[in-house]
Amino acid sequence: MERPVLPLAQLHAFVVLAEELHFGHAAARLGIAQPPLSQQIRRLEDKVGHDLFSREPGRVALTAAGQELLPAARRALNDLADGLAAARAIGSGQAGTLRIGFAASLALTVLPGLLRGFRERYPDVLLDIREMTSAPQIEALHEKTIDVGLLREPPDDEPDLAFRTVLTEPFVAVLPTVHPLAAQRTVELARLADSSFVLLPREVGPQLHDQIVALCAEAGFTPRIAQHAVEWQTVCALVETGLGISLAPASIRRIRLKGVAFRSIQPNTTRTRAAMAWRRNEQNPLVTNLLEAVGNPPHK
Template structure:
């Protein structure tokens, strides 16, 4: 059975008249003359098939049908008002949910300040924060399972995604505290040639992996990988056990392990880039707001 169309202006007029029980007062409250108000009520009564008001000289009262309709009419108008407010908030980016992927090491650098500023500016927006390495973030952006990515070393060419550099940072050597090179202030990459390495697998961050192995190649050797680890905290923990050494972004020095020494490297000009990534022409206003926050934090 087809449901009747909701006569919203008529419901509004009905609720106001039910509250005022006076055509003159109700018309003034609605900002219309009495005849149009009477017409609205008549049209609604025609749809219902029964009188909603008892009209007597000097007195207007609700009929049983009117009393039955009133709470439903109020719910409809309230739900509509709430829905419109919610739609406006979503459309303007003042509410909703933003899905953000981030590389774990960024929790040691840009992520806390960025999220704190964003939450202060947009307290009505829910954040879905997902720890992901670079390659899974790129896939999730393409699959539209995240809206924003914070990653290291974005790909050089990409047709569907945009990138903006957030920061760049140098590399450090990650050594067991008892390593002979741990006594030095700076380590030349070539001095690591005889040590086994603990590295991220290339599959989770191809460009970062290639940067690190490229530093070794430029220093005259191919790193002998003893162990792979997906997260930098795990890399550091494995270095602490003596399984090998590593080269890593300088921010991981904030991972404090007694058995690990972090040392600057030569060449000191080598740097790794952190970028924010998003889909081109994404209409989501929350993405625009976060990008504006990234720019603000970088100024």
């Protein structure tokens, strides 16, 4: 037997009348006249097939059928209210899950403040934070496995993606503390020409890698790369062991290793840029809200 579909307006009228047990009071609460209320209740009773109220002069009472329907009607209305509230929250970016990829070095700089500010404004949004180097973030944005990326040196050939700078900073030399130049406050790059370098592989951050090579070329040499490491913390650890030296964004100085010294470089003509990345056609309101939460890019 096919179940009757009960219109929500009729259920609402039924619940209000069940609470008031007075047609006049219920109609006033609903903001309608009494005859339309009576018609809605009668239509609902026709669908149920039984009277939901007993009507006697001066007295309205729930029947057994009405008492049975009342809890289910309240649940249906509450579920609808909850669903509408959830839909509004999702639609306005007040709730949901935001997937963010981030380069590990940015966990030392912009990421904590950005996430803290966003969570203060949108506490009901779940944040799915994924540590990724820059190139995989670009791929993940295209594959829609993340919503936003925080990466180093965004590429110039990604027309489907948009970028916003969130940090610019100079490069520093990363030296073992036993290195002869570690005693100086500023290191001339040309004096590193004979050193072995520990760098990120170009495939995980091509623009950043090329910037470092260009800095060395400006100083008159091509860096001799002895070792690659995917994360800056690993780069610093390998420098500490004496496998080589490196050039890194200045915020890497926040990695505290006893055997590593961070020194300003000369010439210091290049700044590395960190940016937020997202799909240009993105319709997710969570992304819009995150972009609005990002203030002016810091400079160091």
